[in-house]
Amino acid sequence: MTIQIDIFSGFFGAGKTTLIKKLINEKVYSKKVTLIENEFGEIPIDGAFLKKFNIEIKEIKAGCICCSTVNDFNNTLKEIIDSKETERIIIEPSGVGKLSEIVKIVKKLEVNNDVKLNLVIAAVDVTMYEEFVNLFSEFYEDQVIHASTVILSRTQSVTKEELQQVVSKIREINEKARIITTPWDDLSGVELIGLSEADGRKEAGIHKLDDVDLIELDQEFDHEHGESDHDHDFFSSWGIETPKEYPVETLEKLFSILKNEELYGKVVRSKGIVQAEENRWIEFDFVPKQFEIRESEPQNTGRITVIGHALNKENIINLF
Ligand SMILES: [Zn+2]
Incomplete structure (x- = not known):
């Protein structure tokens, strides 16, 4: 049976993890699924939990799967295919x-293996499109150009005109992609996939995902490689584990200060779980134009991660 391969790309904070969780949560995948995760200081979907729901996870951490760990990536794919235990990757x-690069690798696999590239999705934060496409065009534009479906996130946060403007800009560099502009909460996972897949095929099953987060500490991405010429060292990440209490107001203030590029560098993404006060834990998500806080279950320690360009880690440590 042909193994379907879905790629969910997206720049930091665009919401690709949220998207994958939504699909799993809404029972879109019923068959045995293997998730290959390549993080860059990003917070992975909790592995133990995925396992409970018959979703196996393979993490590739030492570098980028499109260059420095491309062999690892290829071997992992091969292993999954040869084991014949998975029906969807x-x-x-x-x-x-x-x-x-990732599409190329999968396409090559199609030649000698019973696999098929199915979805090629790029999640794009509509509120950050113009800024990021200018600042980080090498990766950012590449994702938009090579996606067969662009799923816009945070569309509820912009006006119709602003949304239309971003859609037109995306159209300029990708004529063919389906562009999904409906707020995610208004679309079911099955609808999302149906819209994204050419043949509208749907699947069903039972999964539920928790929201337990893990953090990589102070990770630098090793992005040296021979064939292609992109340089992900442009970005770095910083993280801490901390028992400190951060009341909501304090946290909001910290993150408004963190936007000062001269002092801290260009922060594009931050996420974490911390204790806010006695008996209260909160989870937060930061992208430059949005700061979200949710209640969380108590953790054994607080965790904060920050991703950006030219981060001044010393100043960030002092701030937190
Ligand atoms: Zn790479």
């Missing part, structure tokens, strides 16, 4: 993974 590249 989900690839979640890091925020700076080059989608064109």
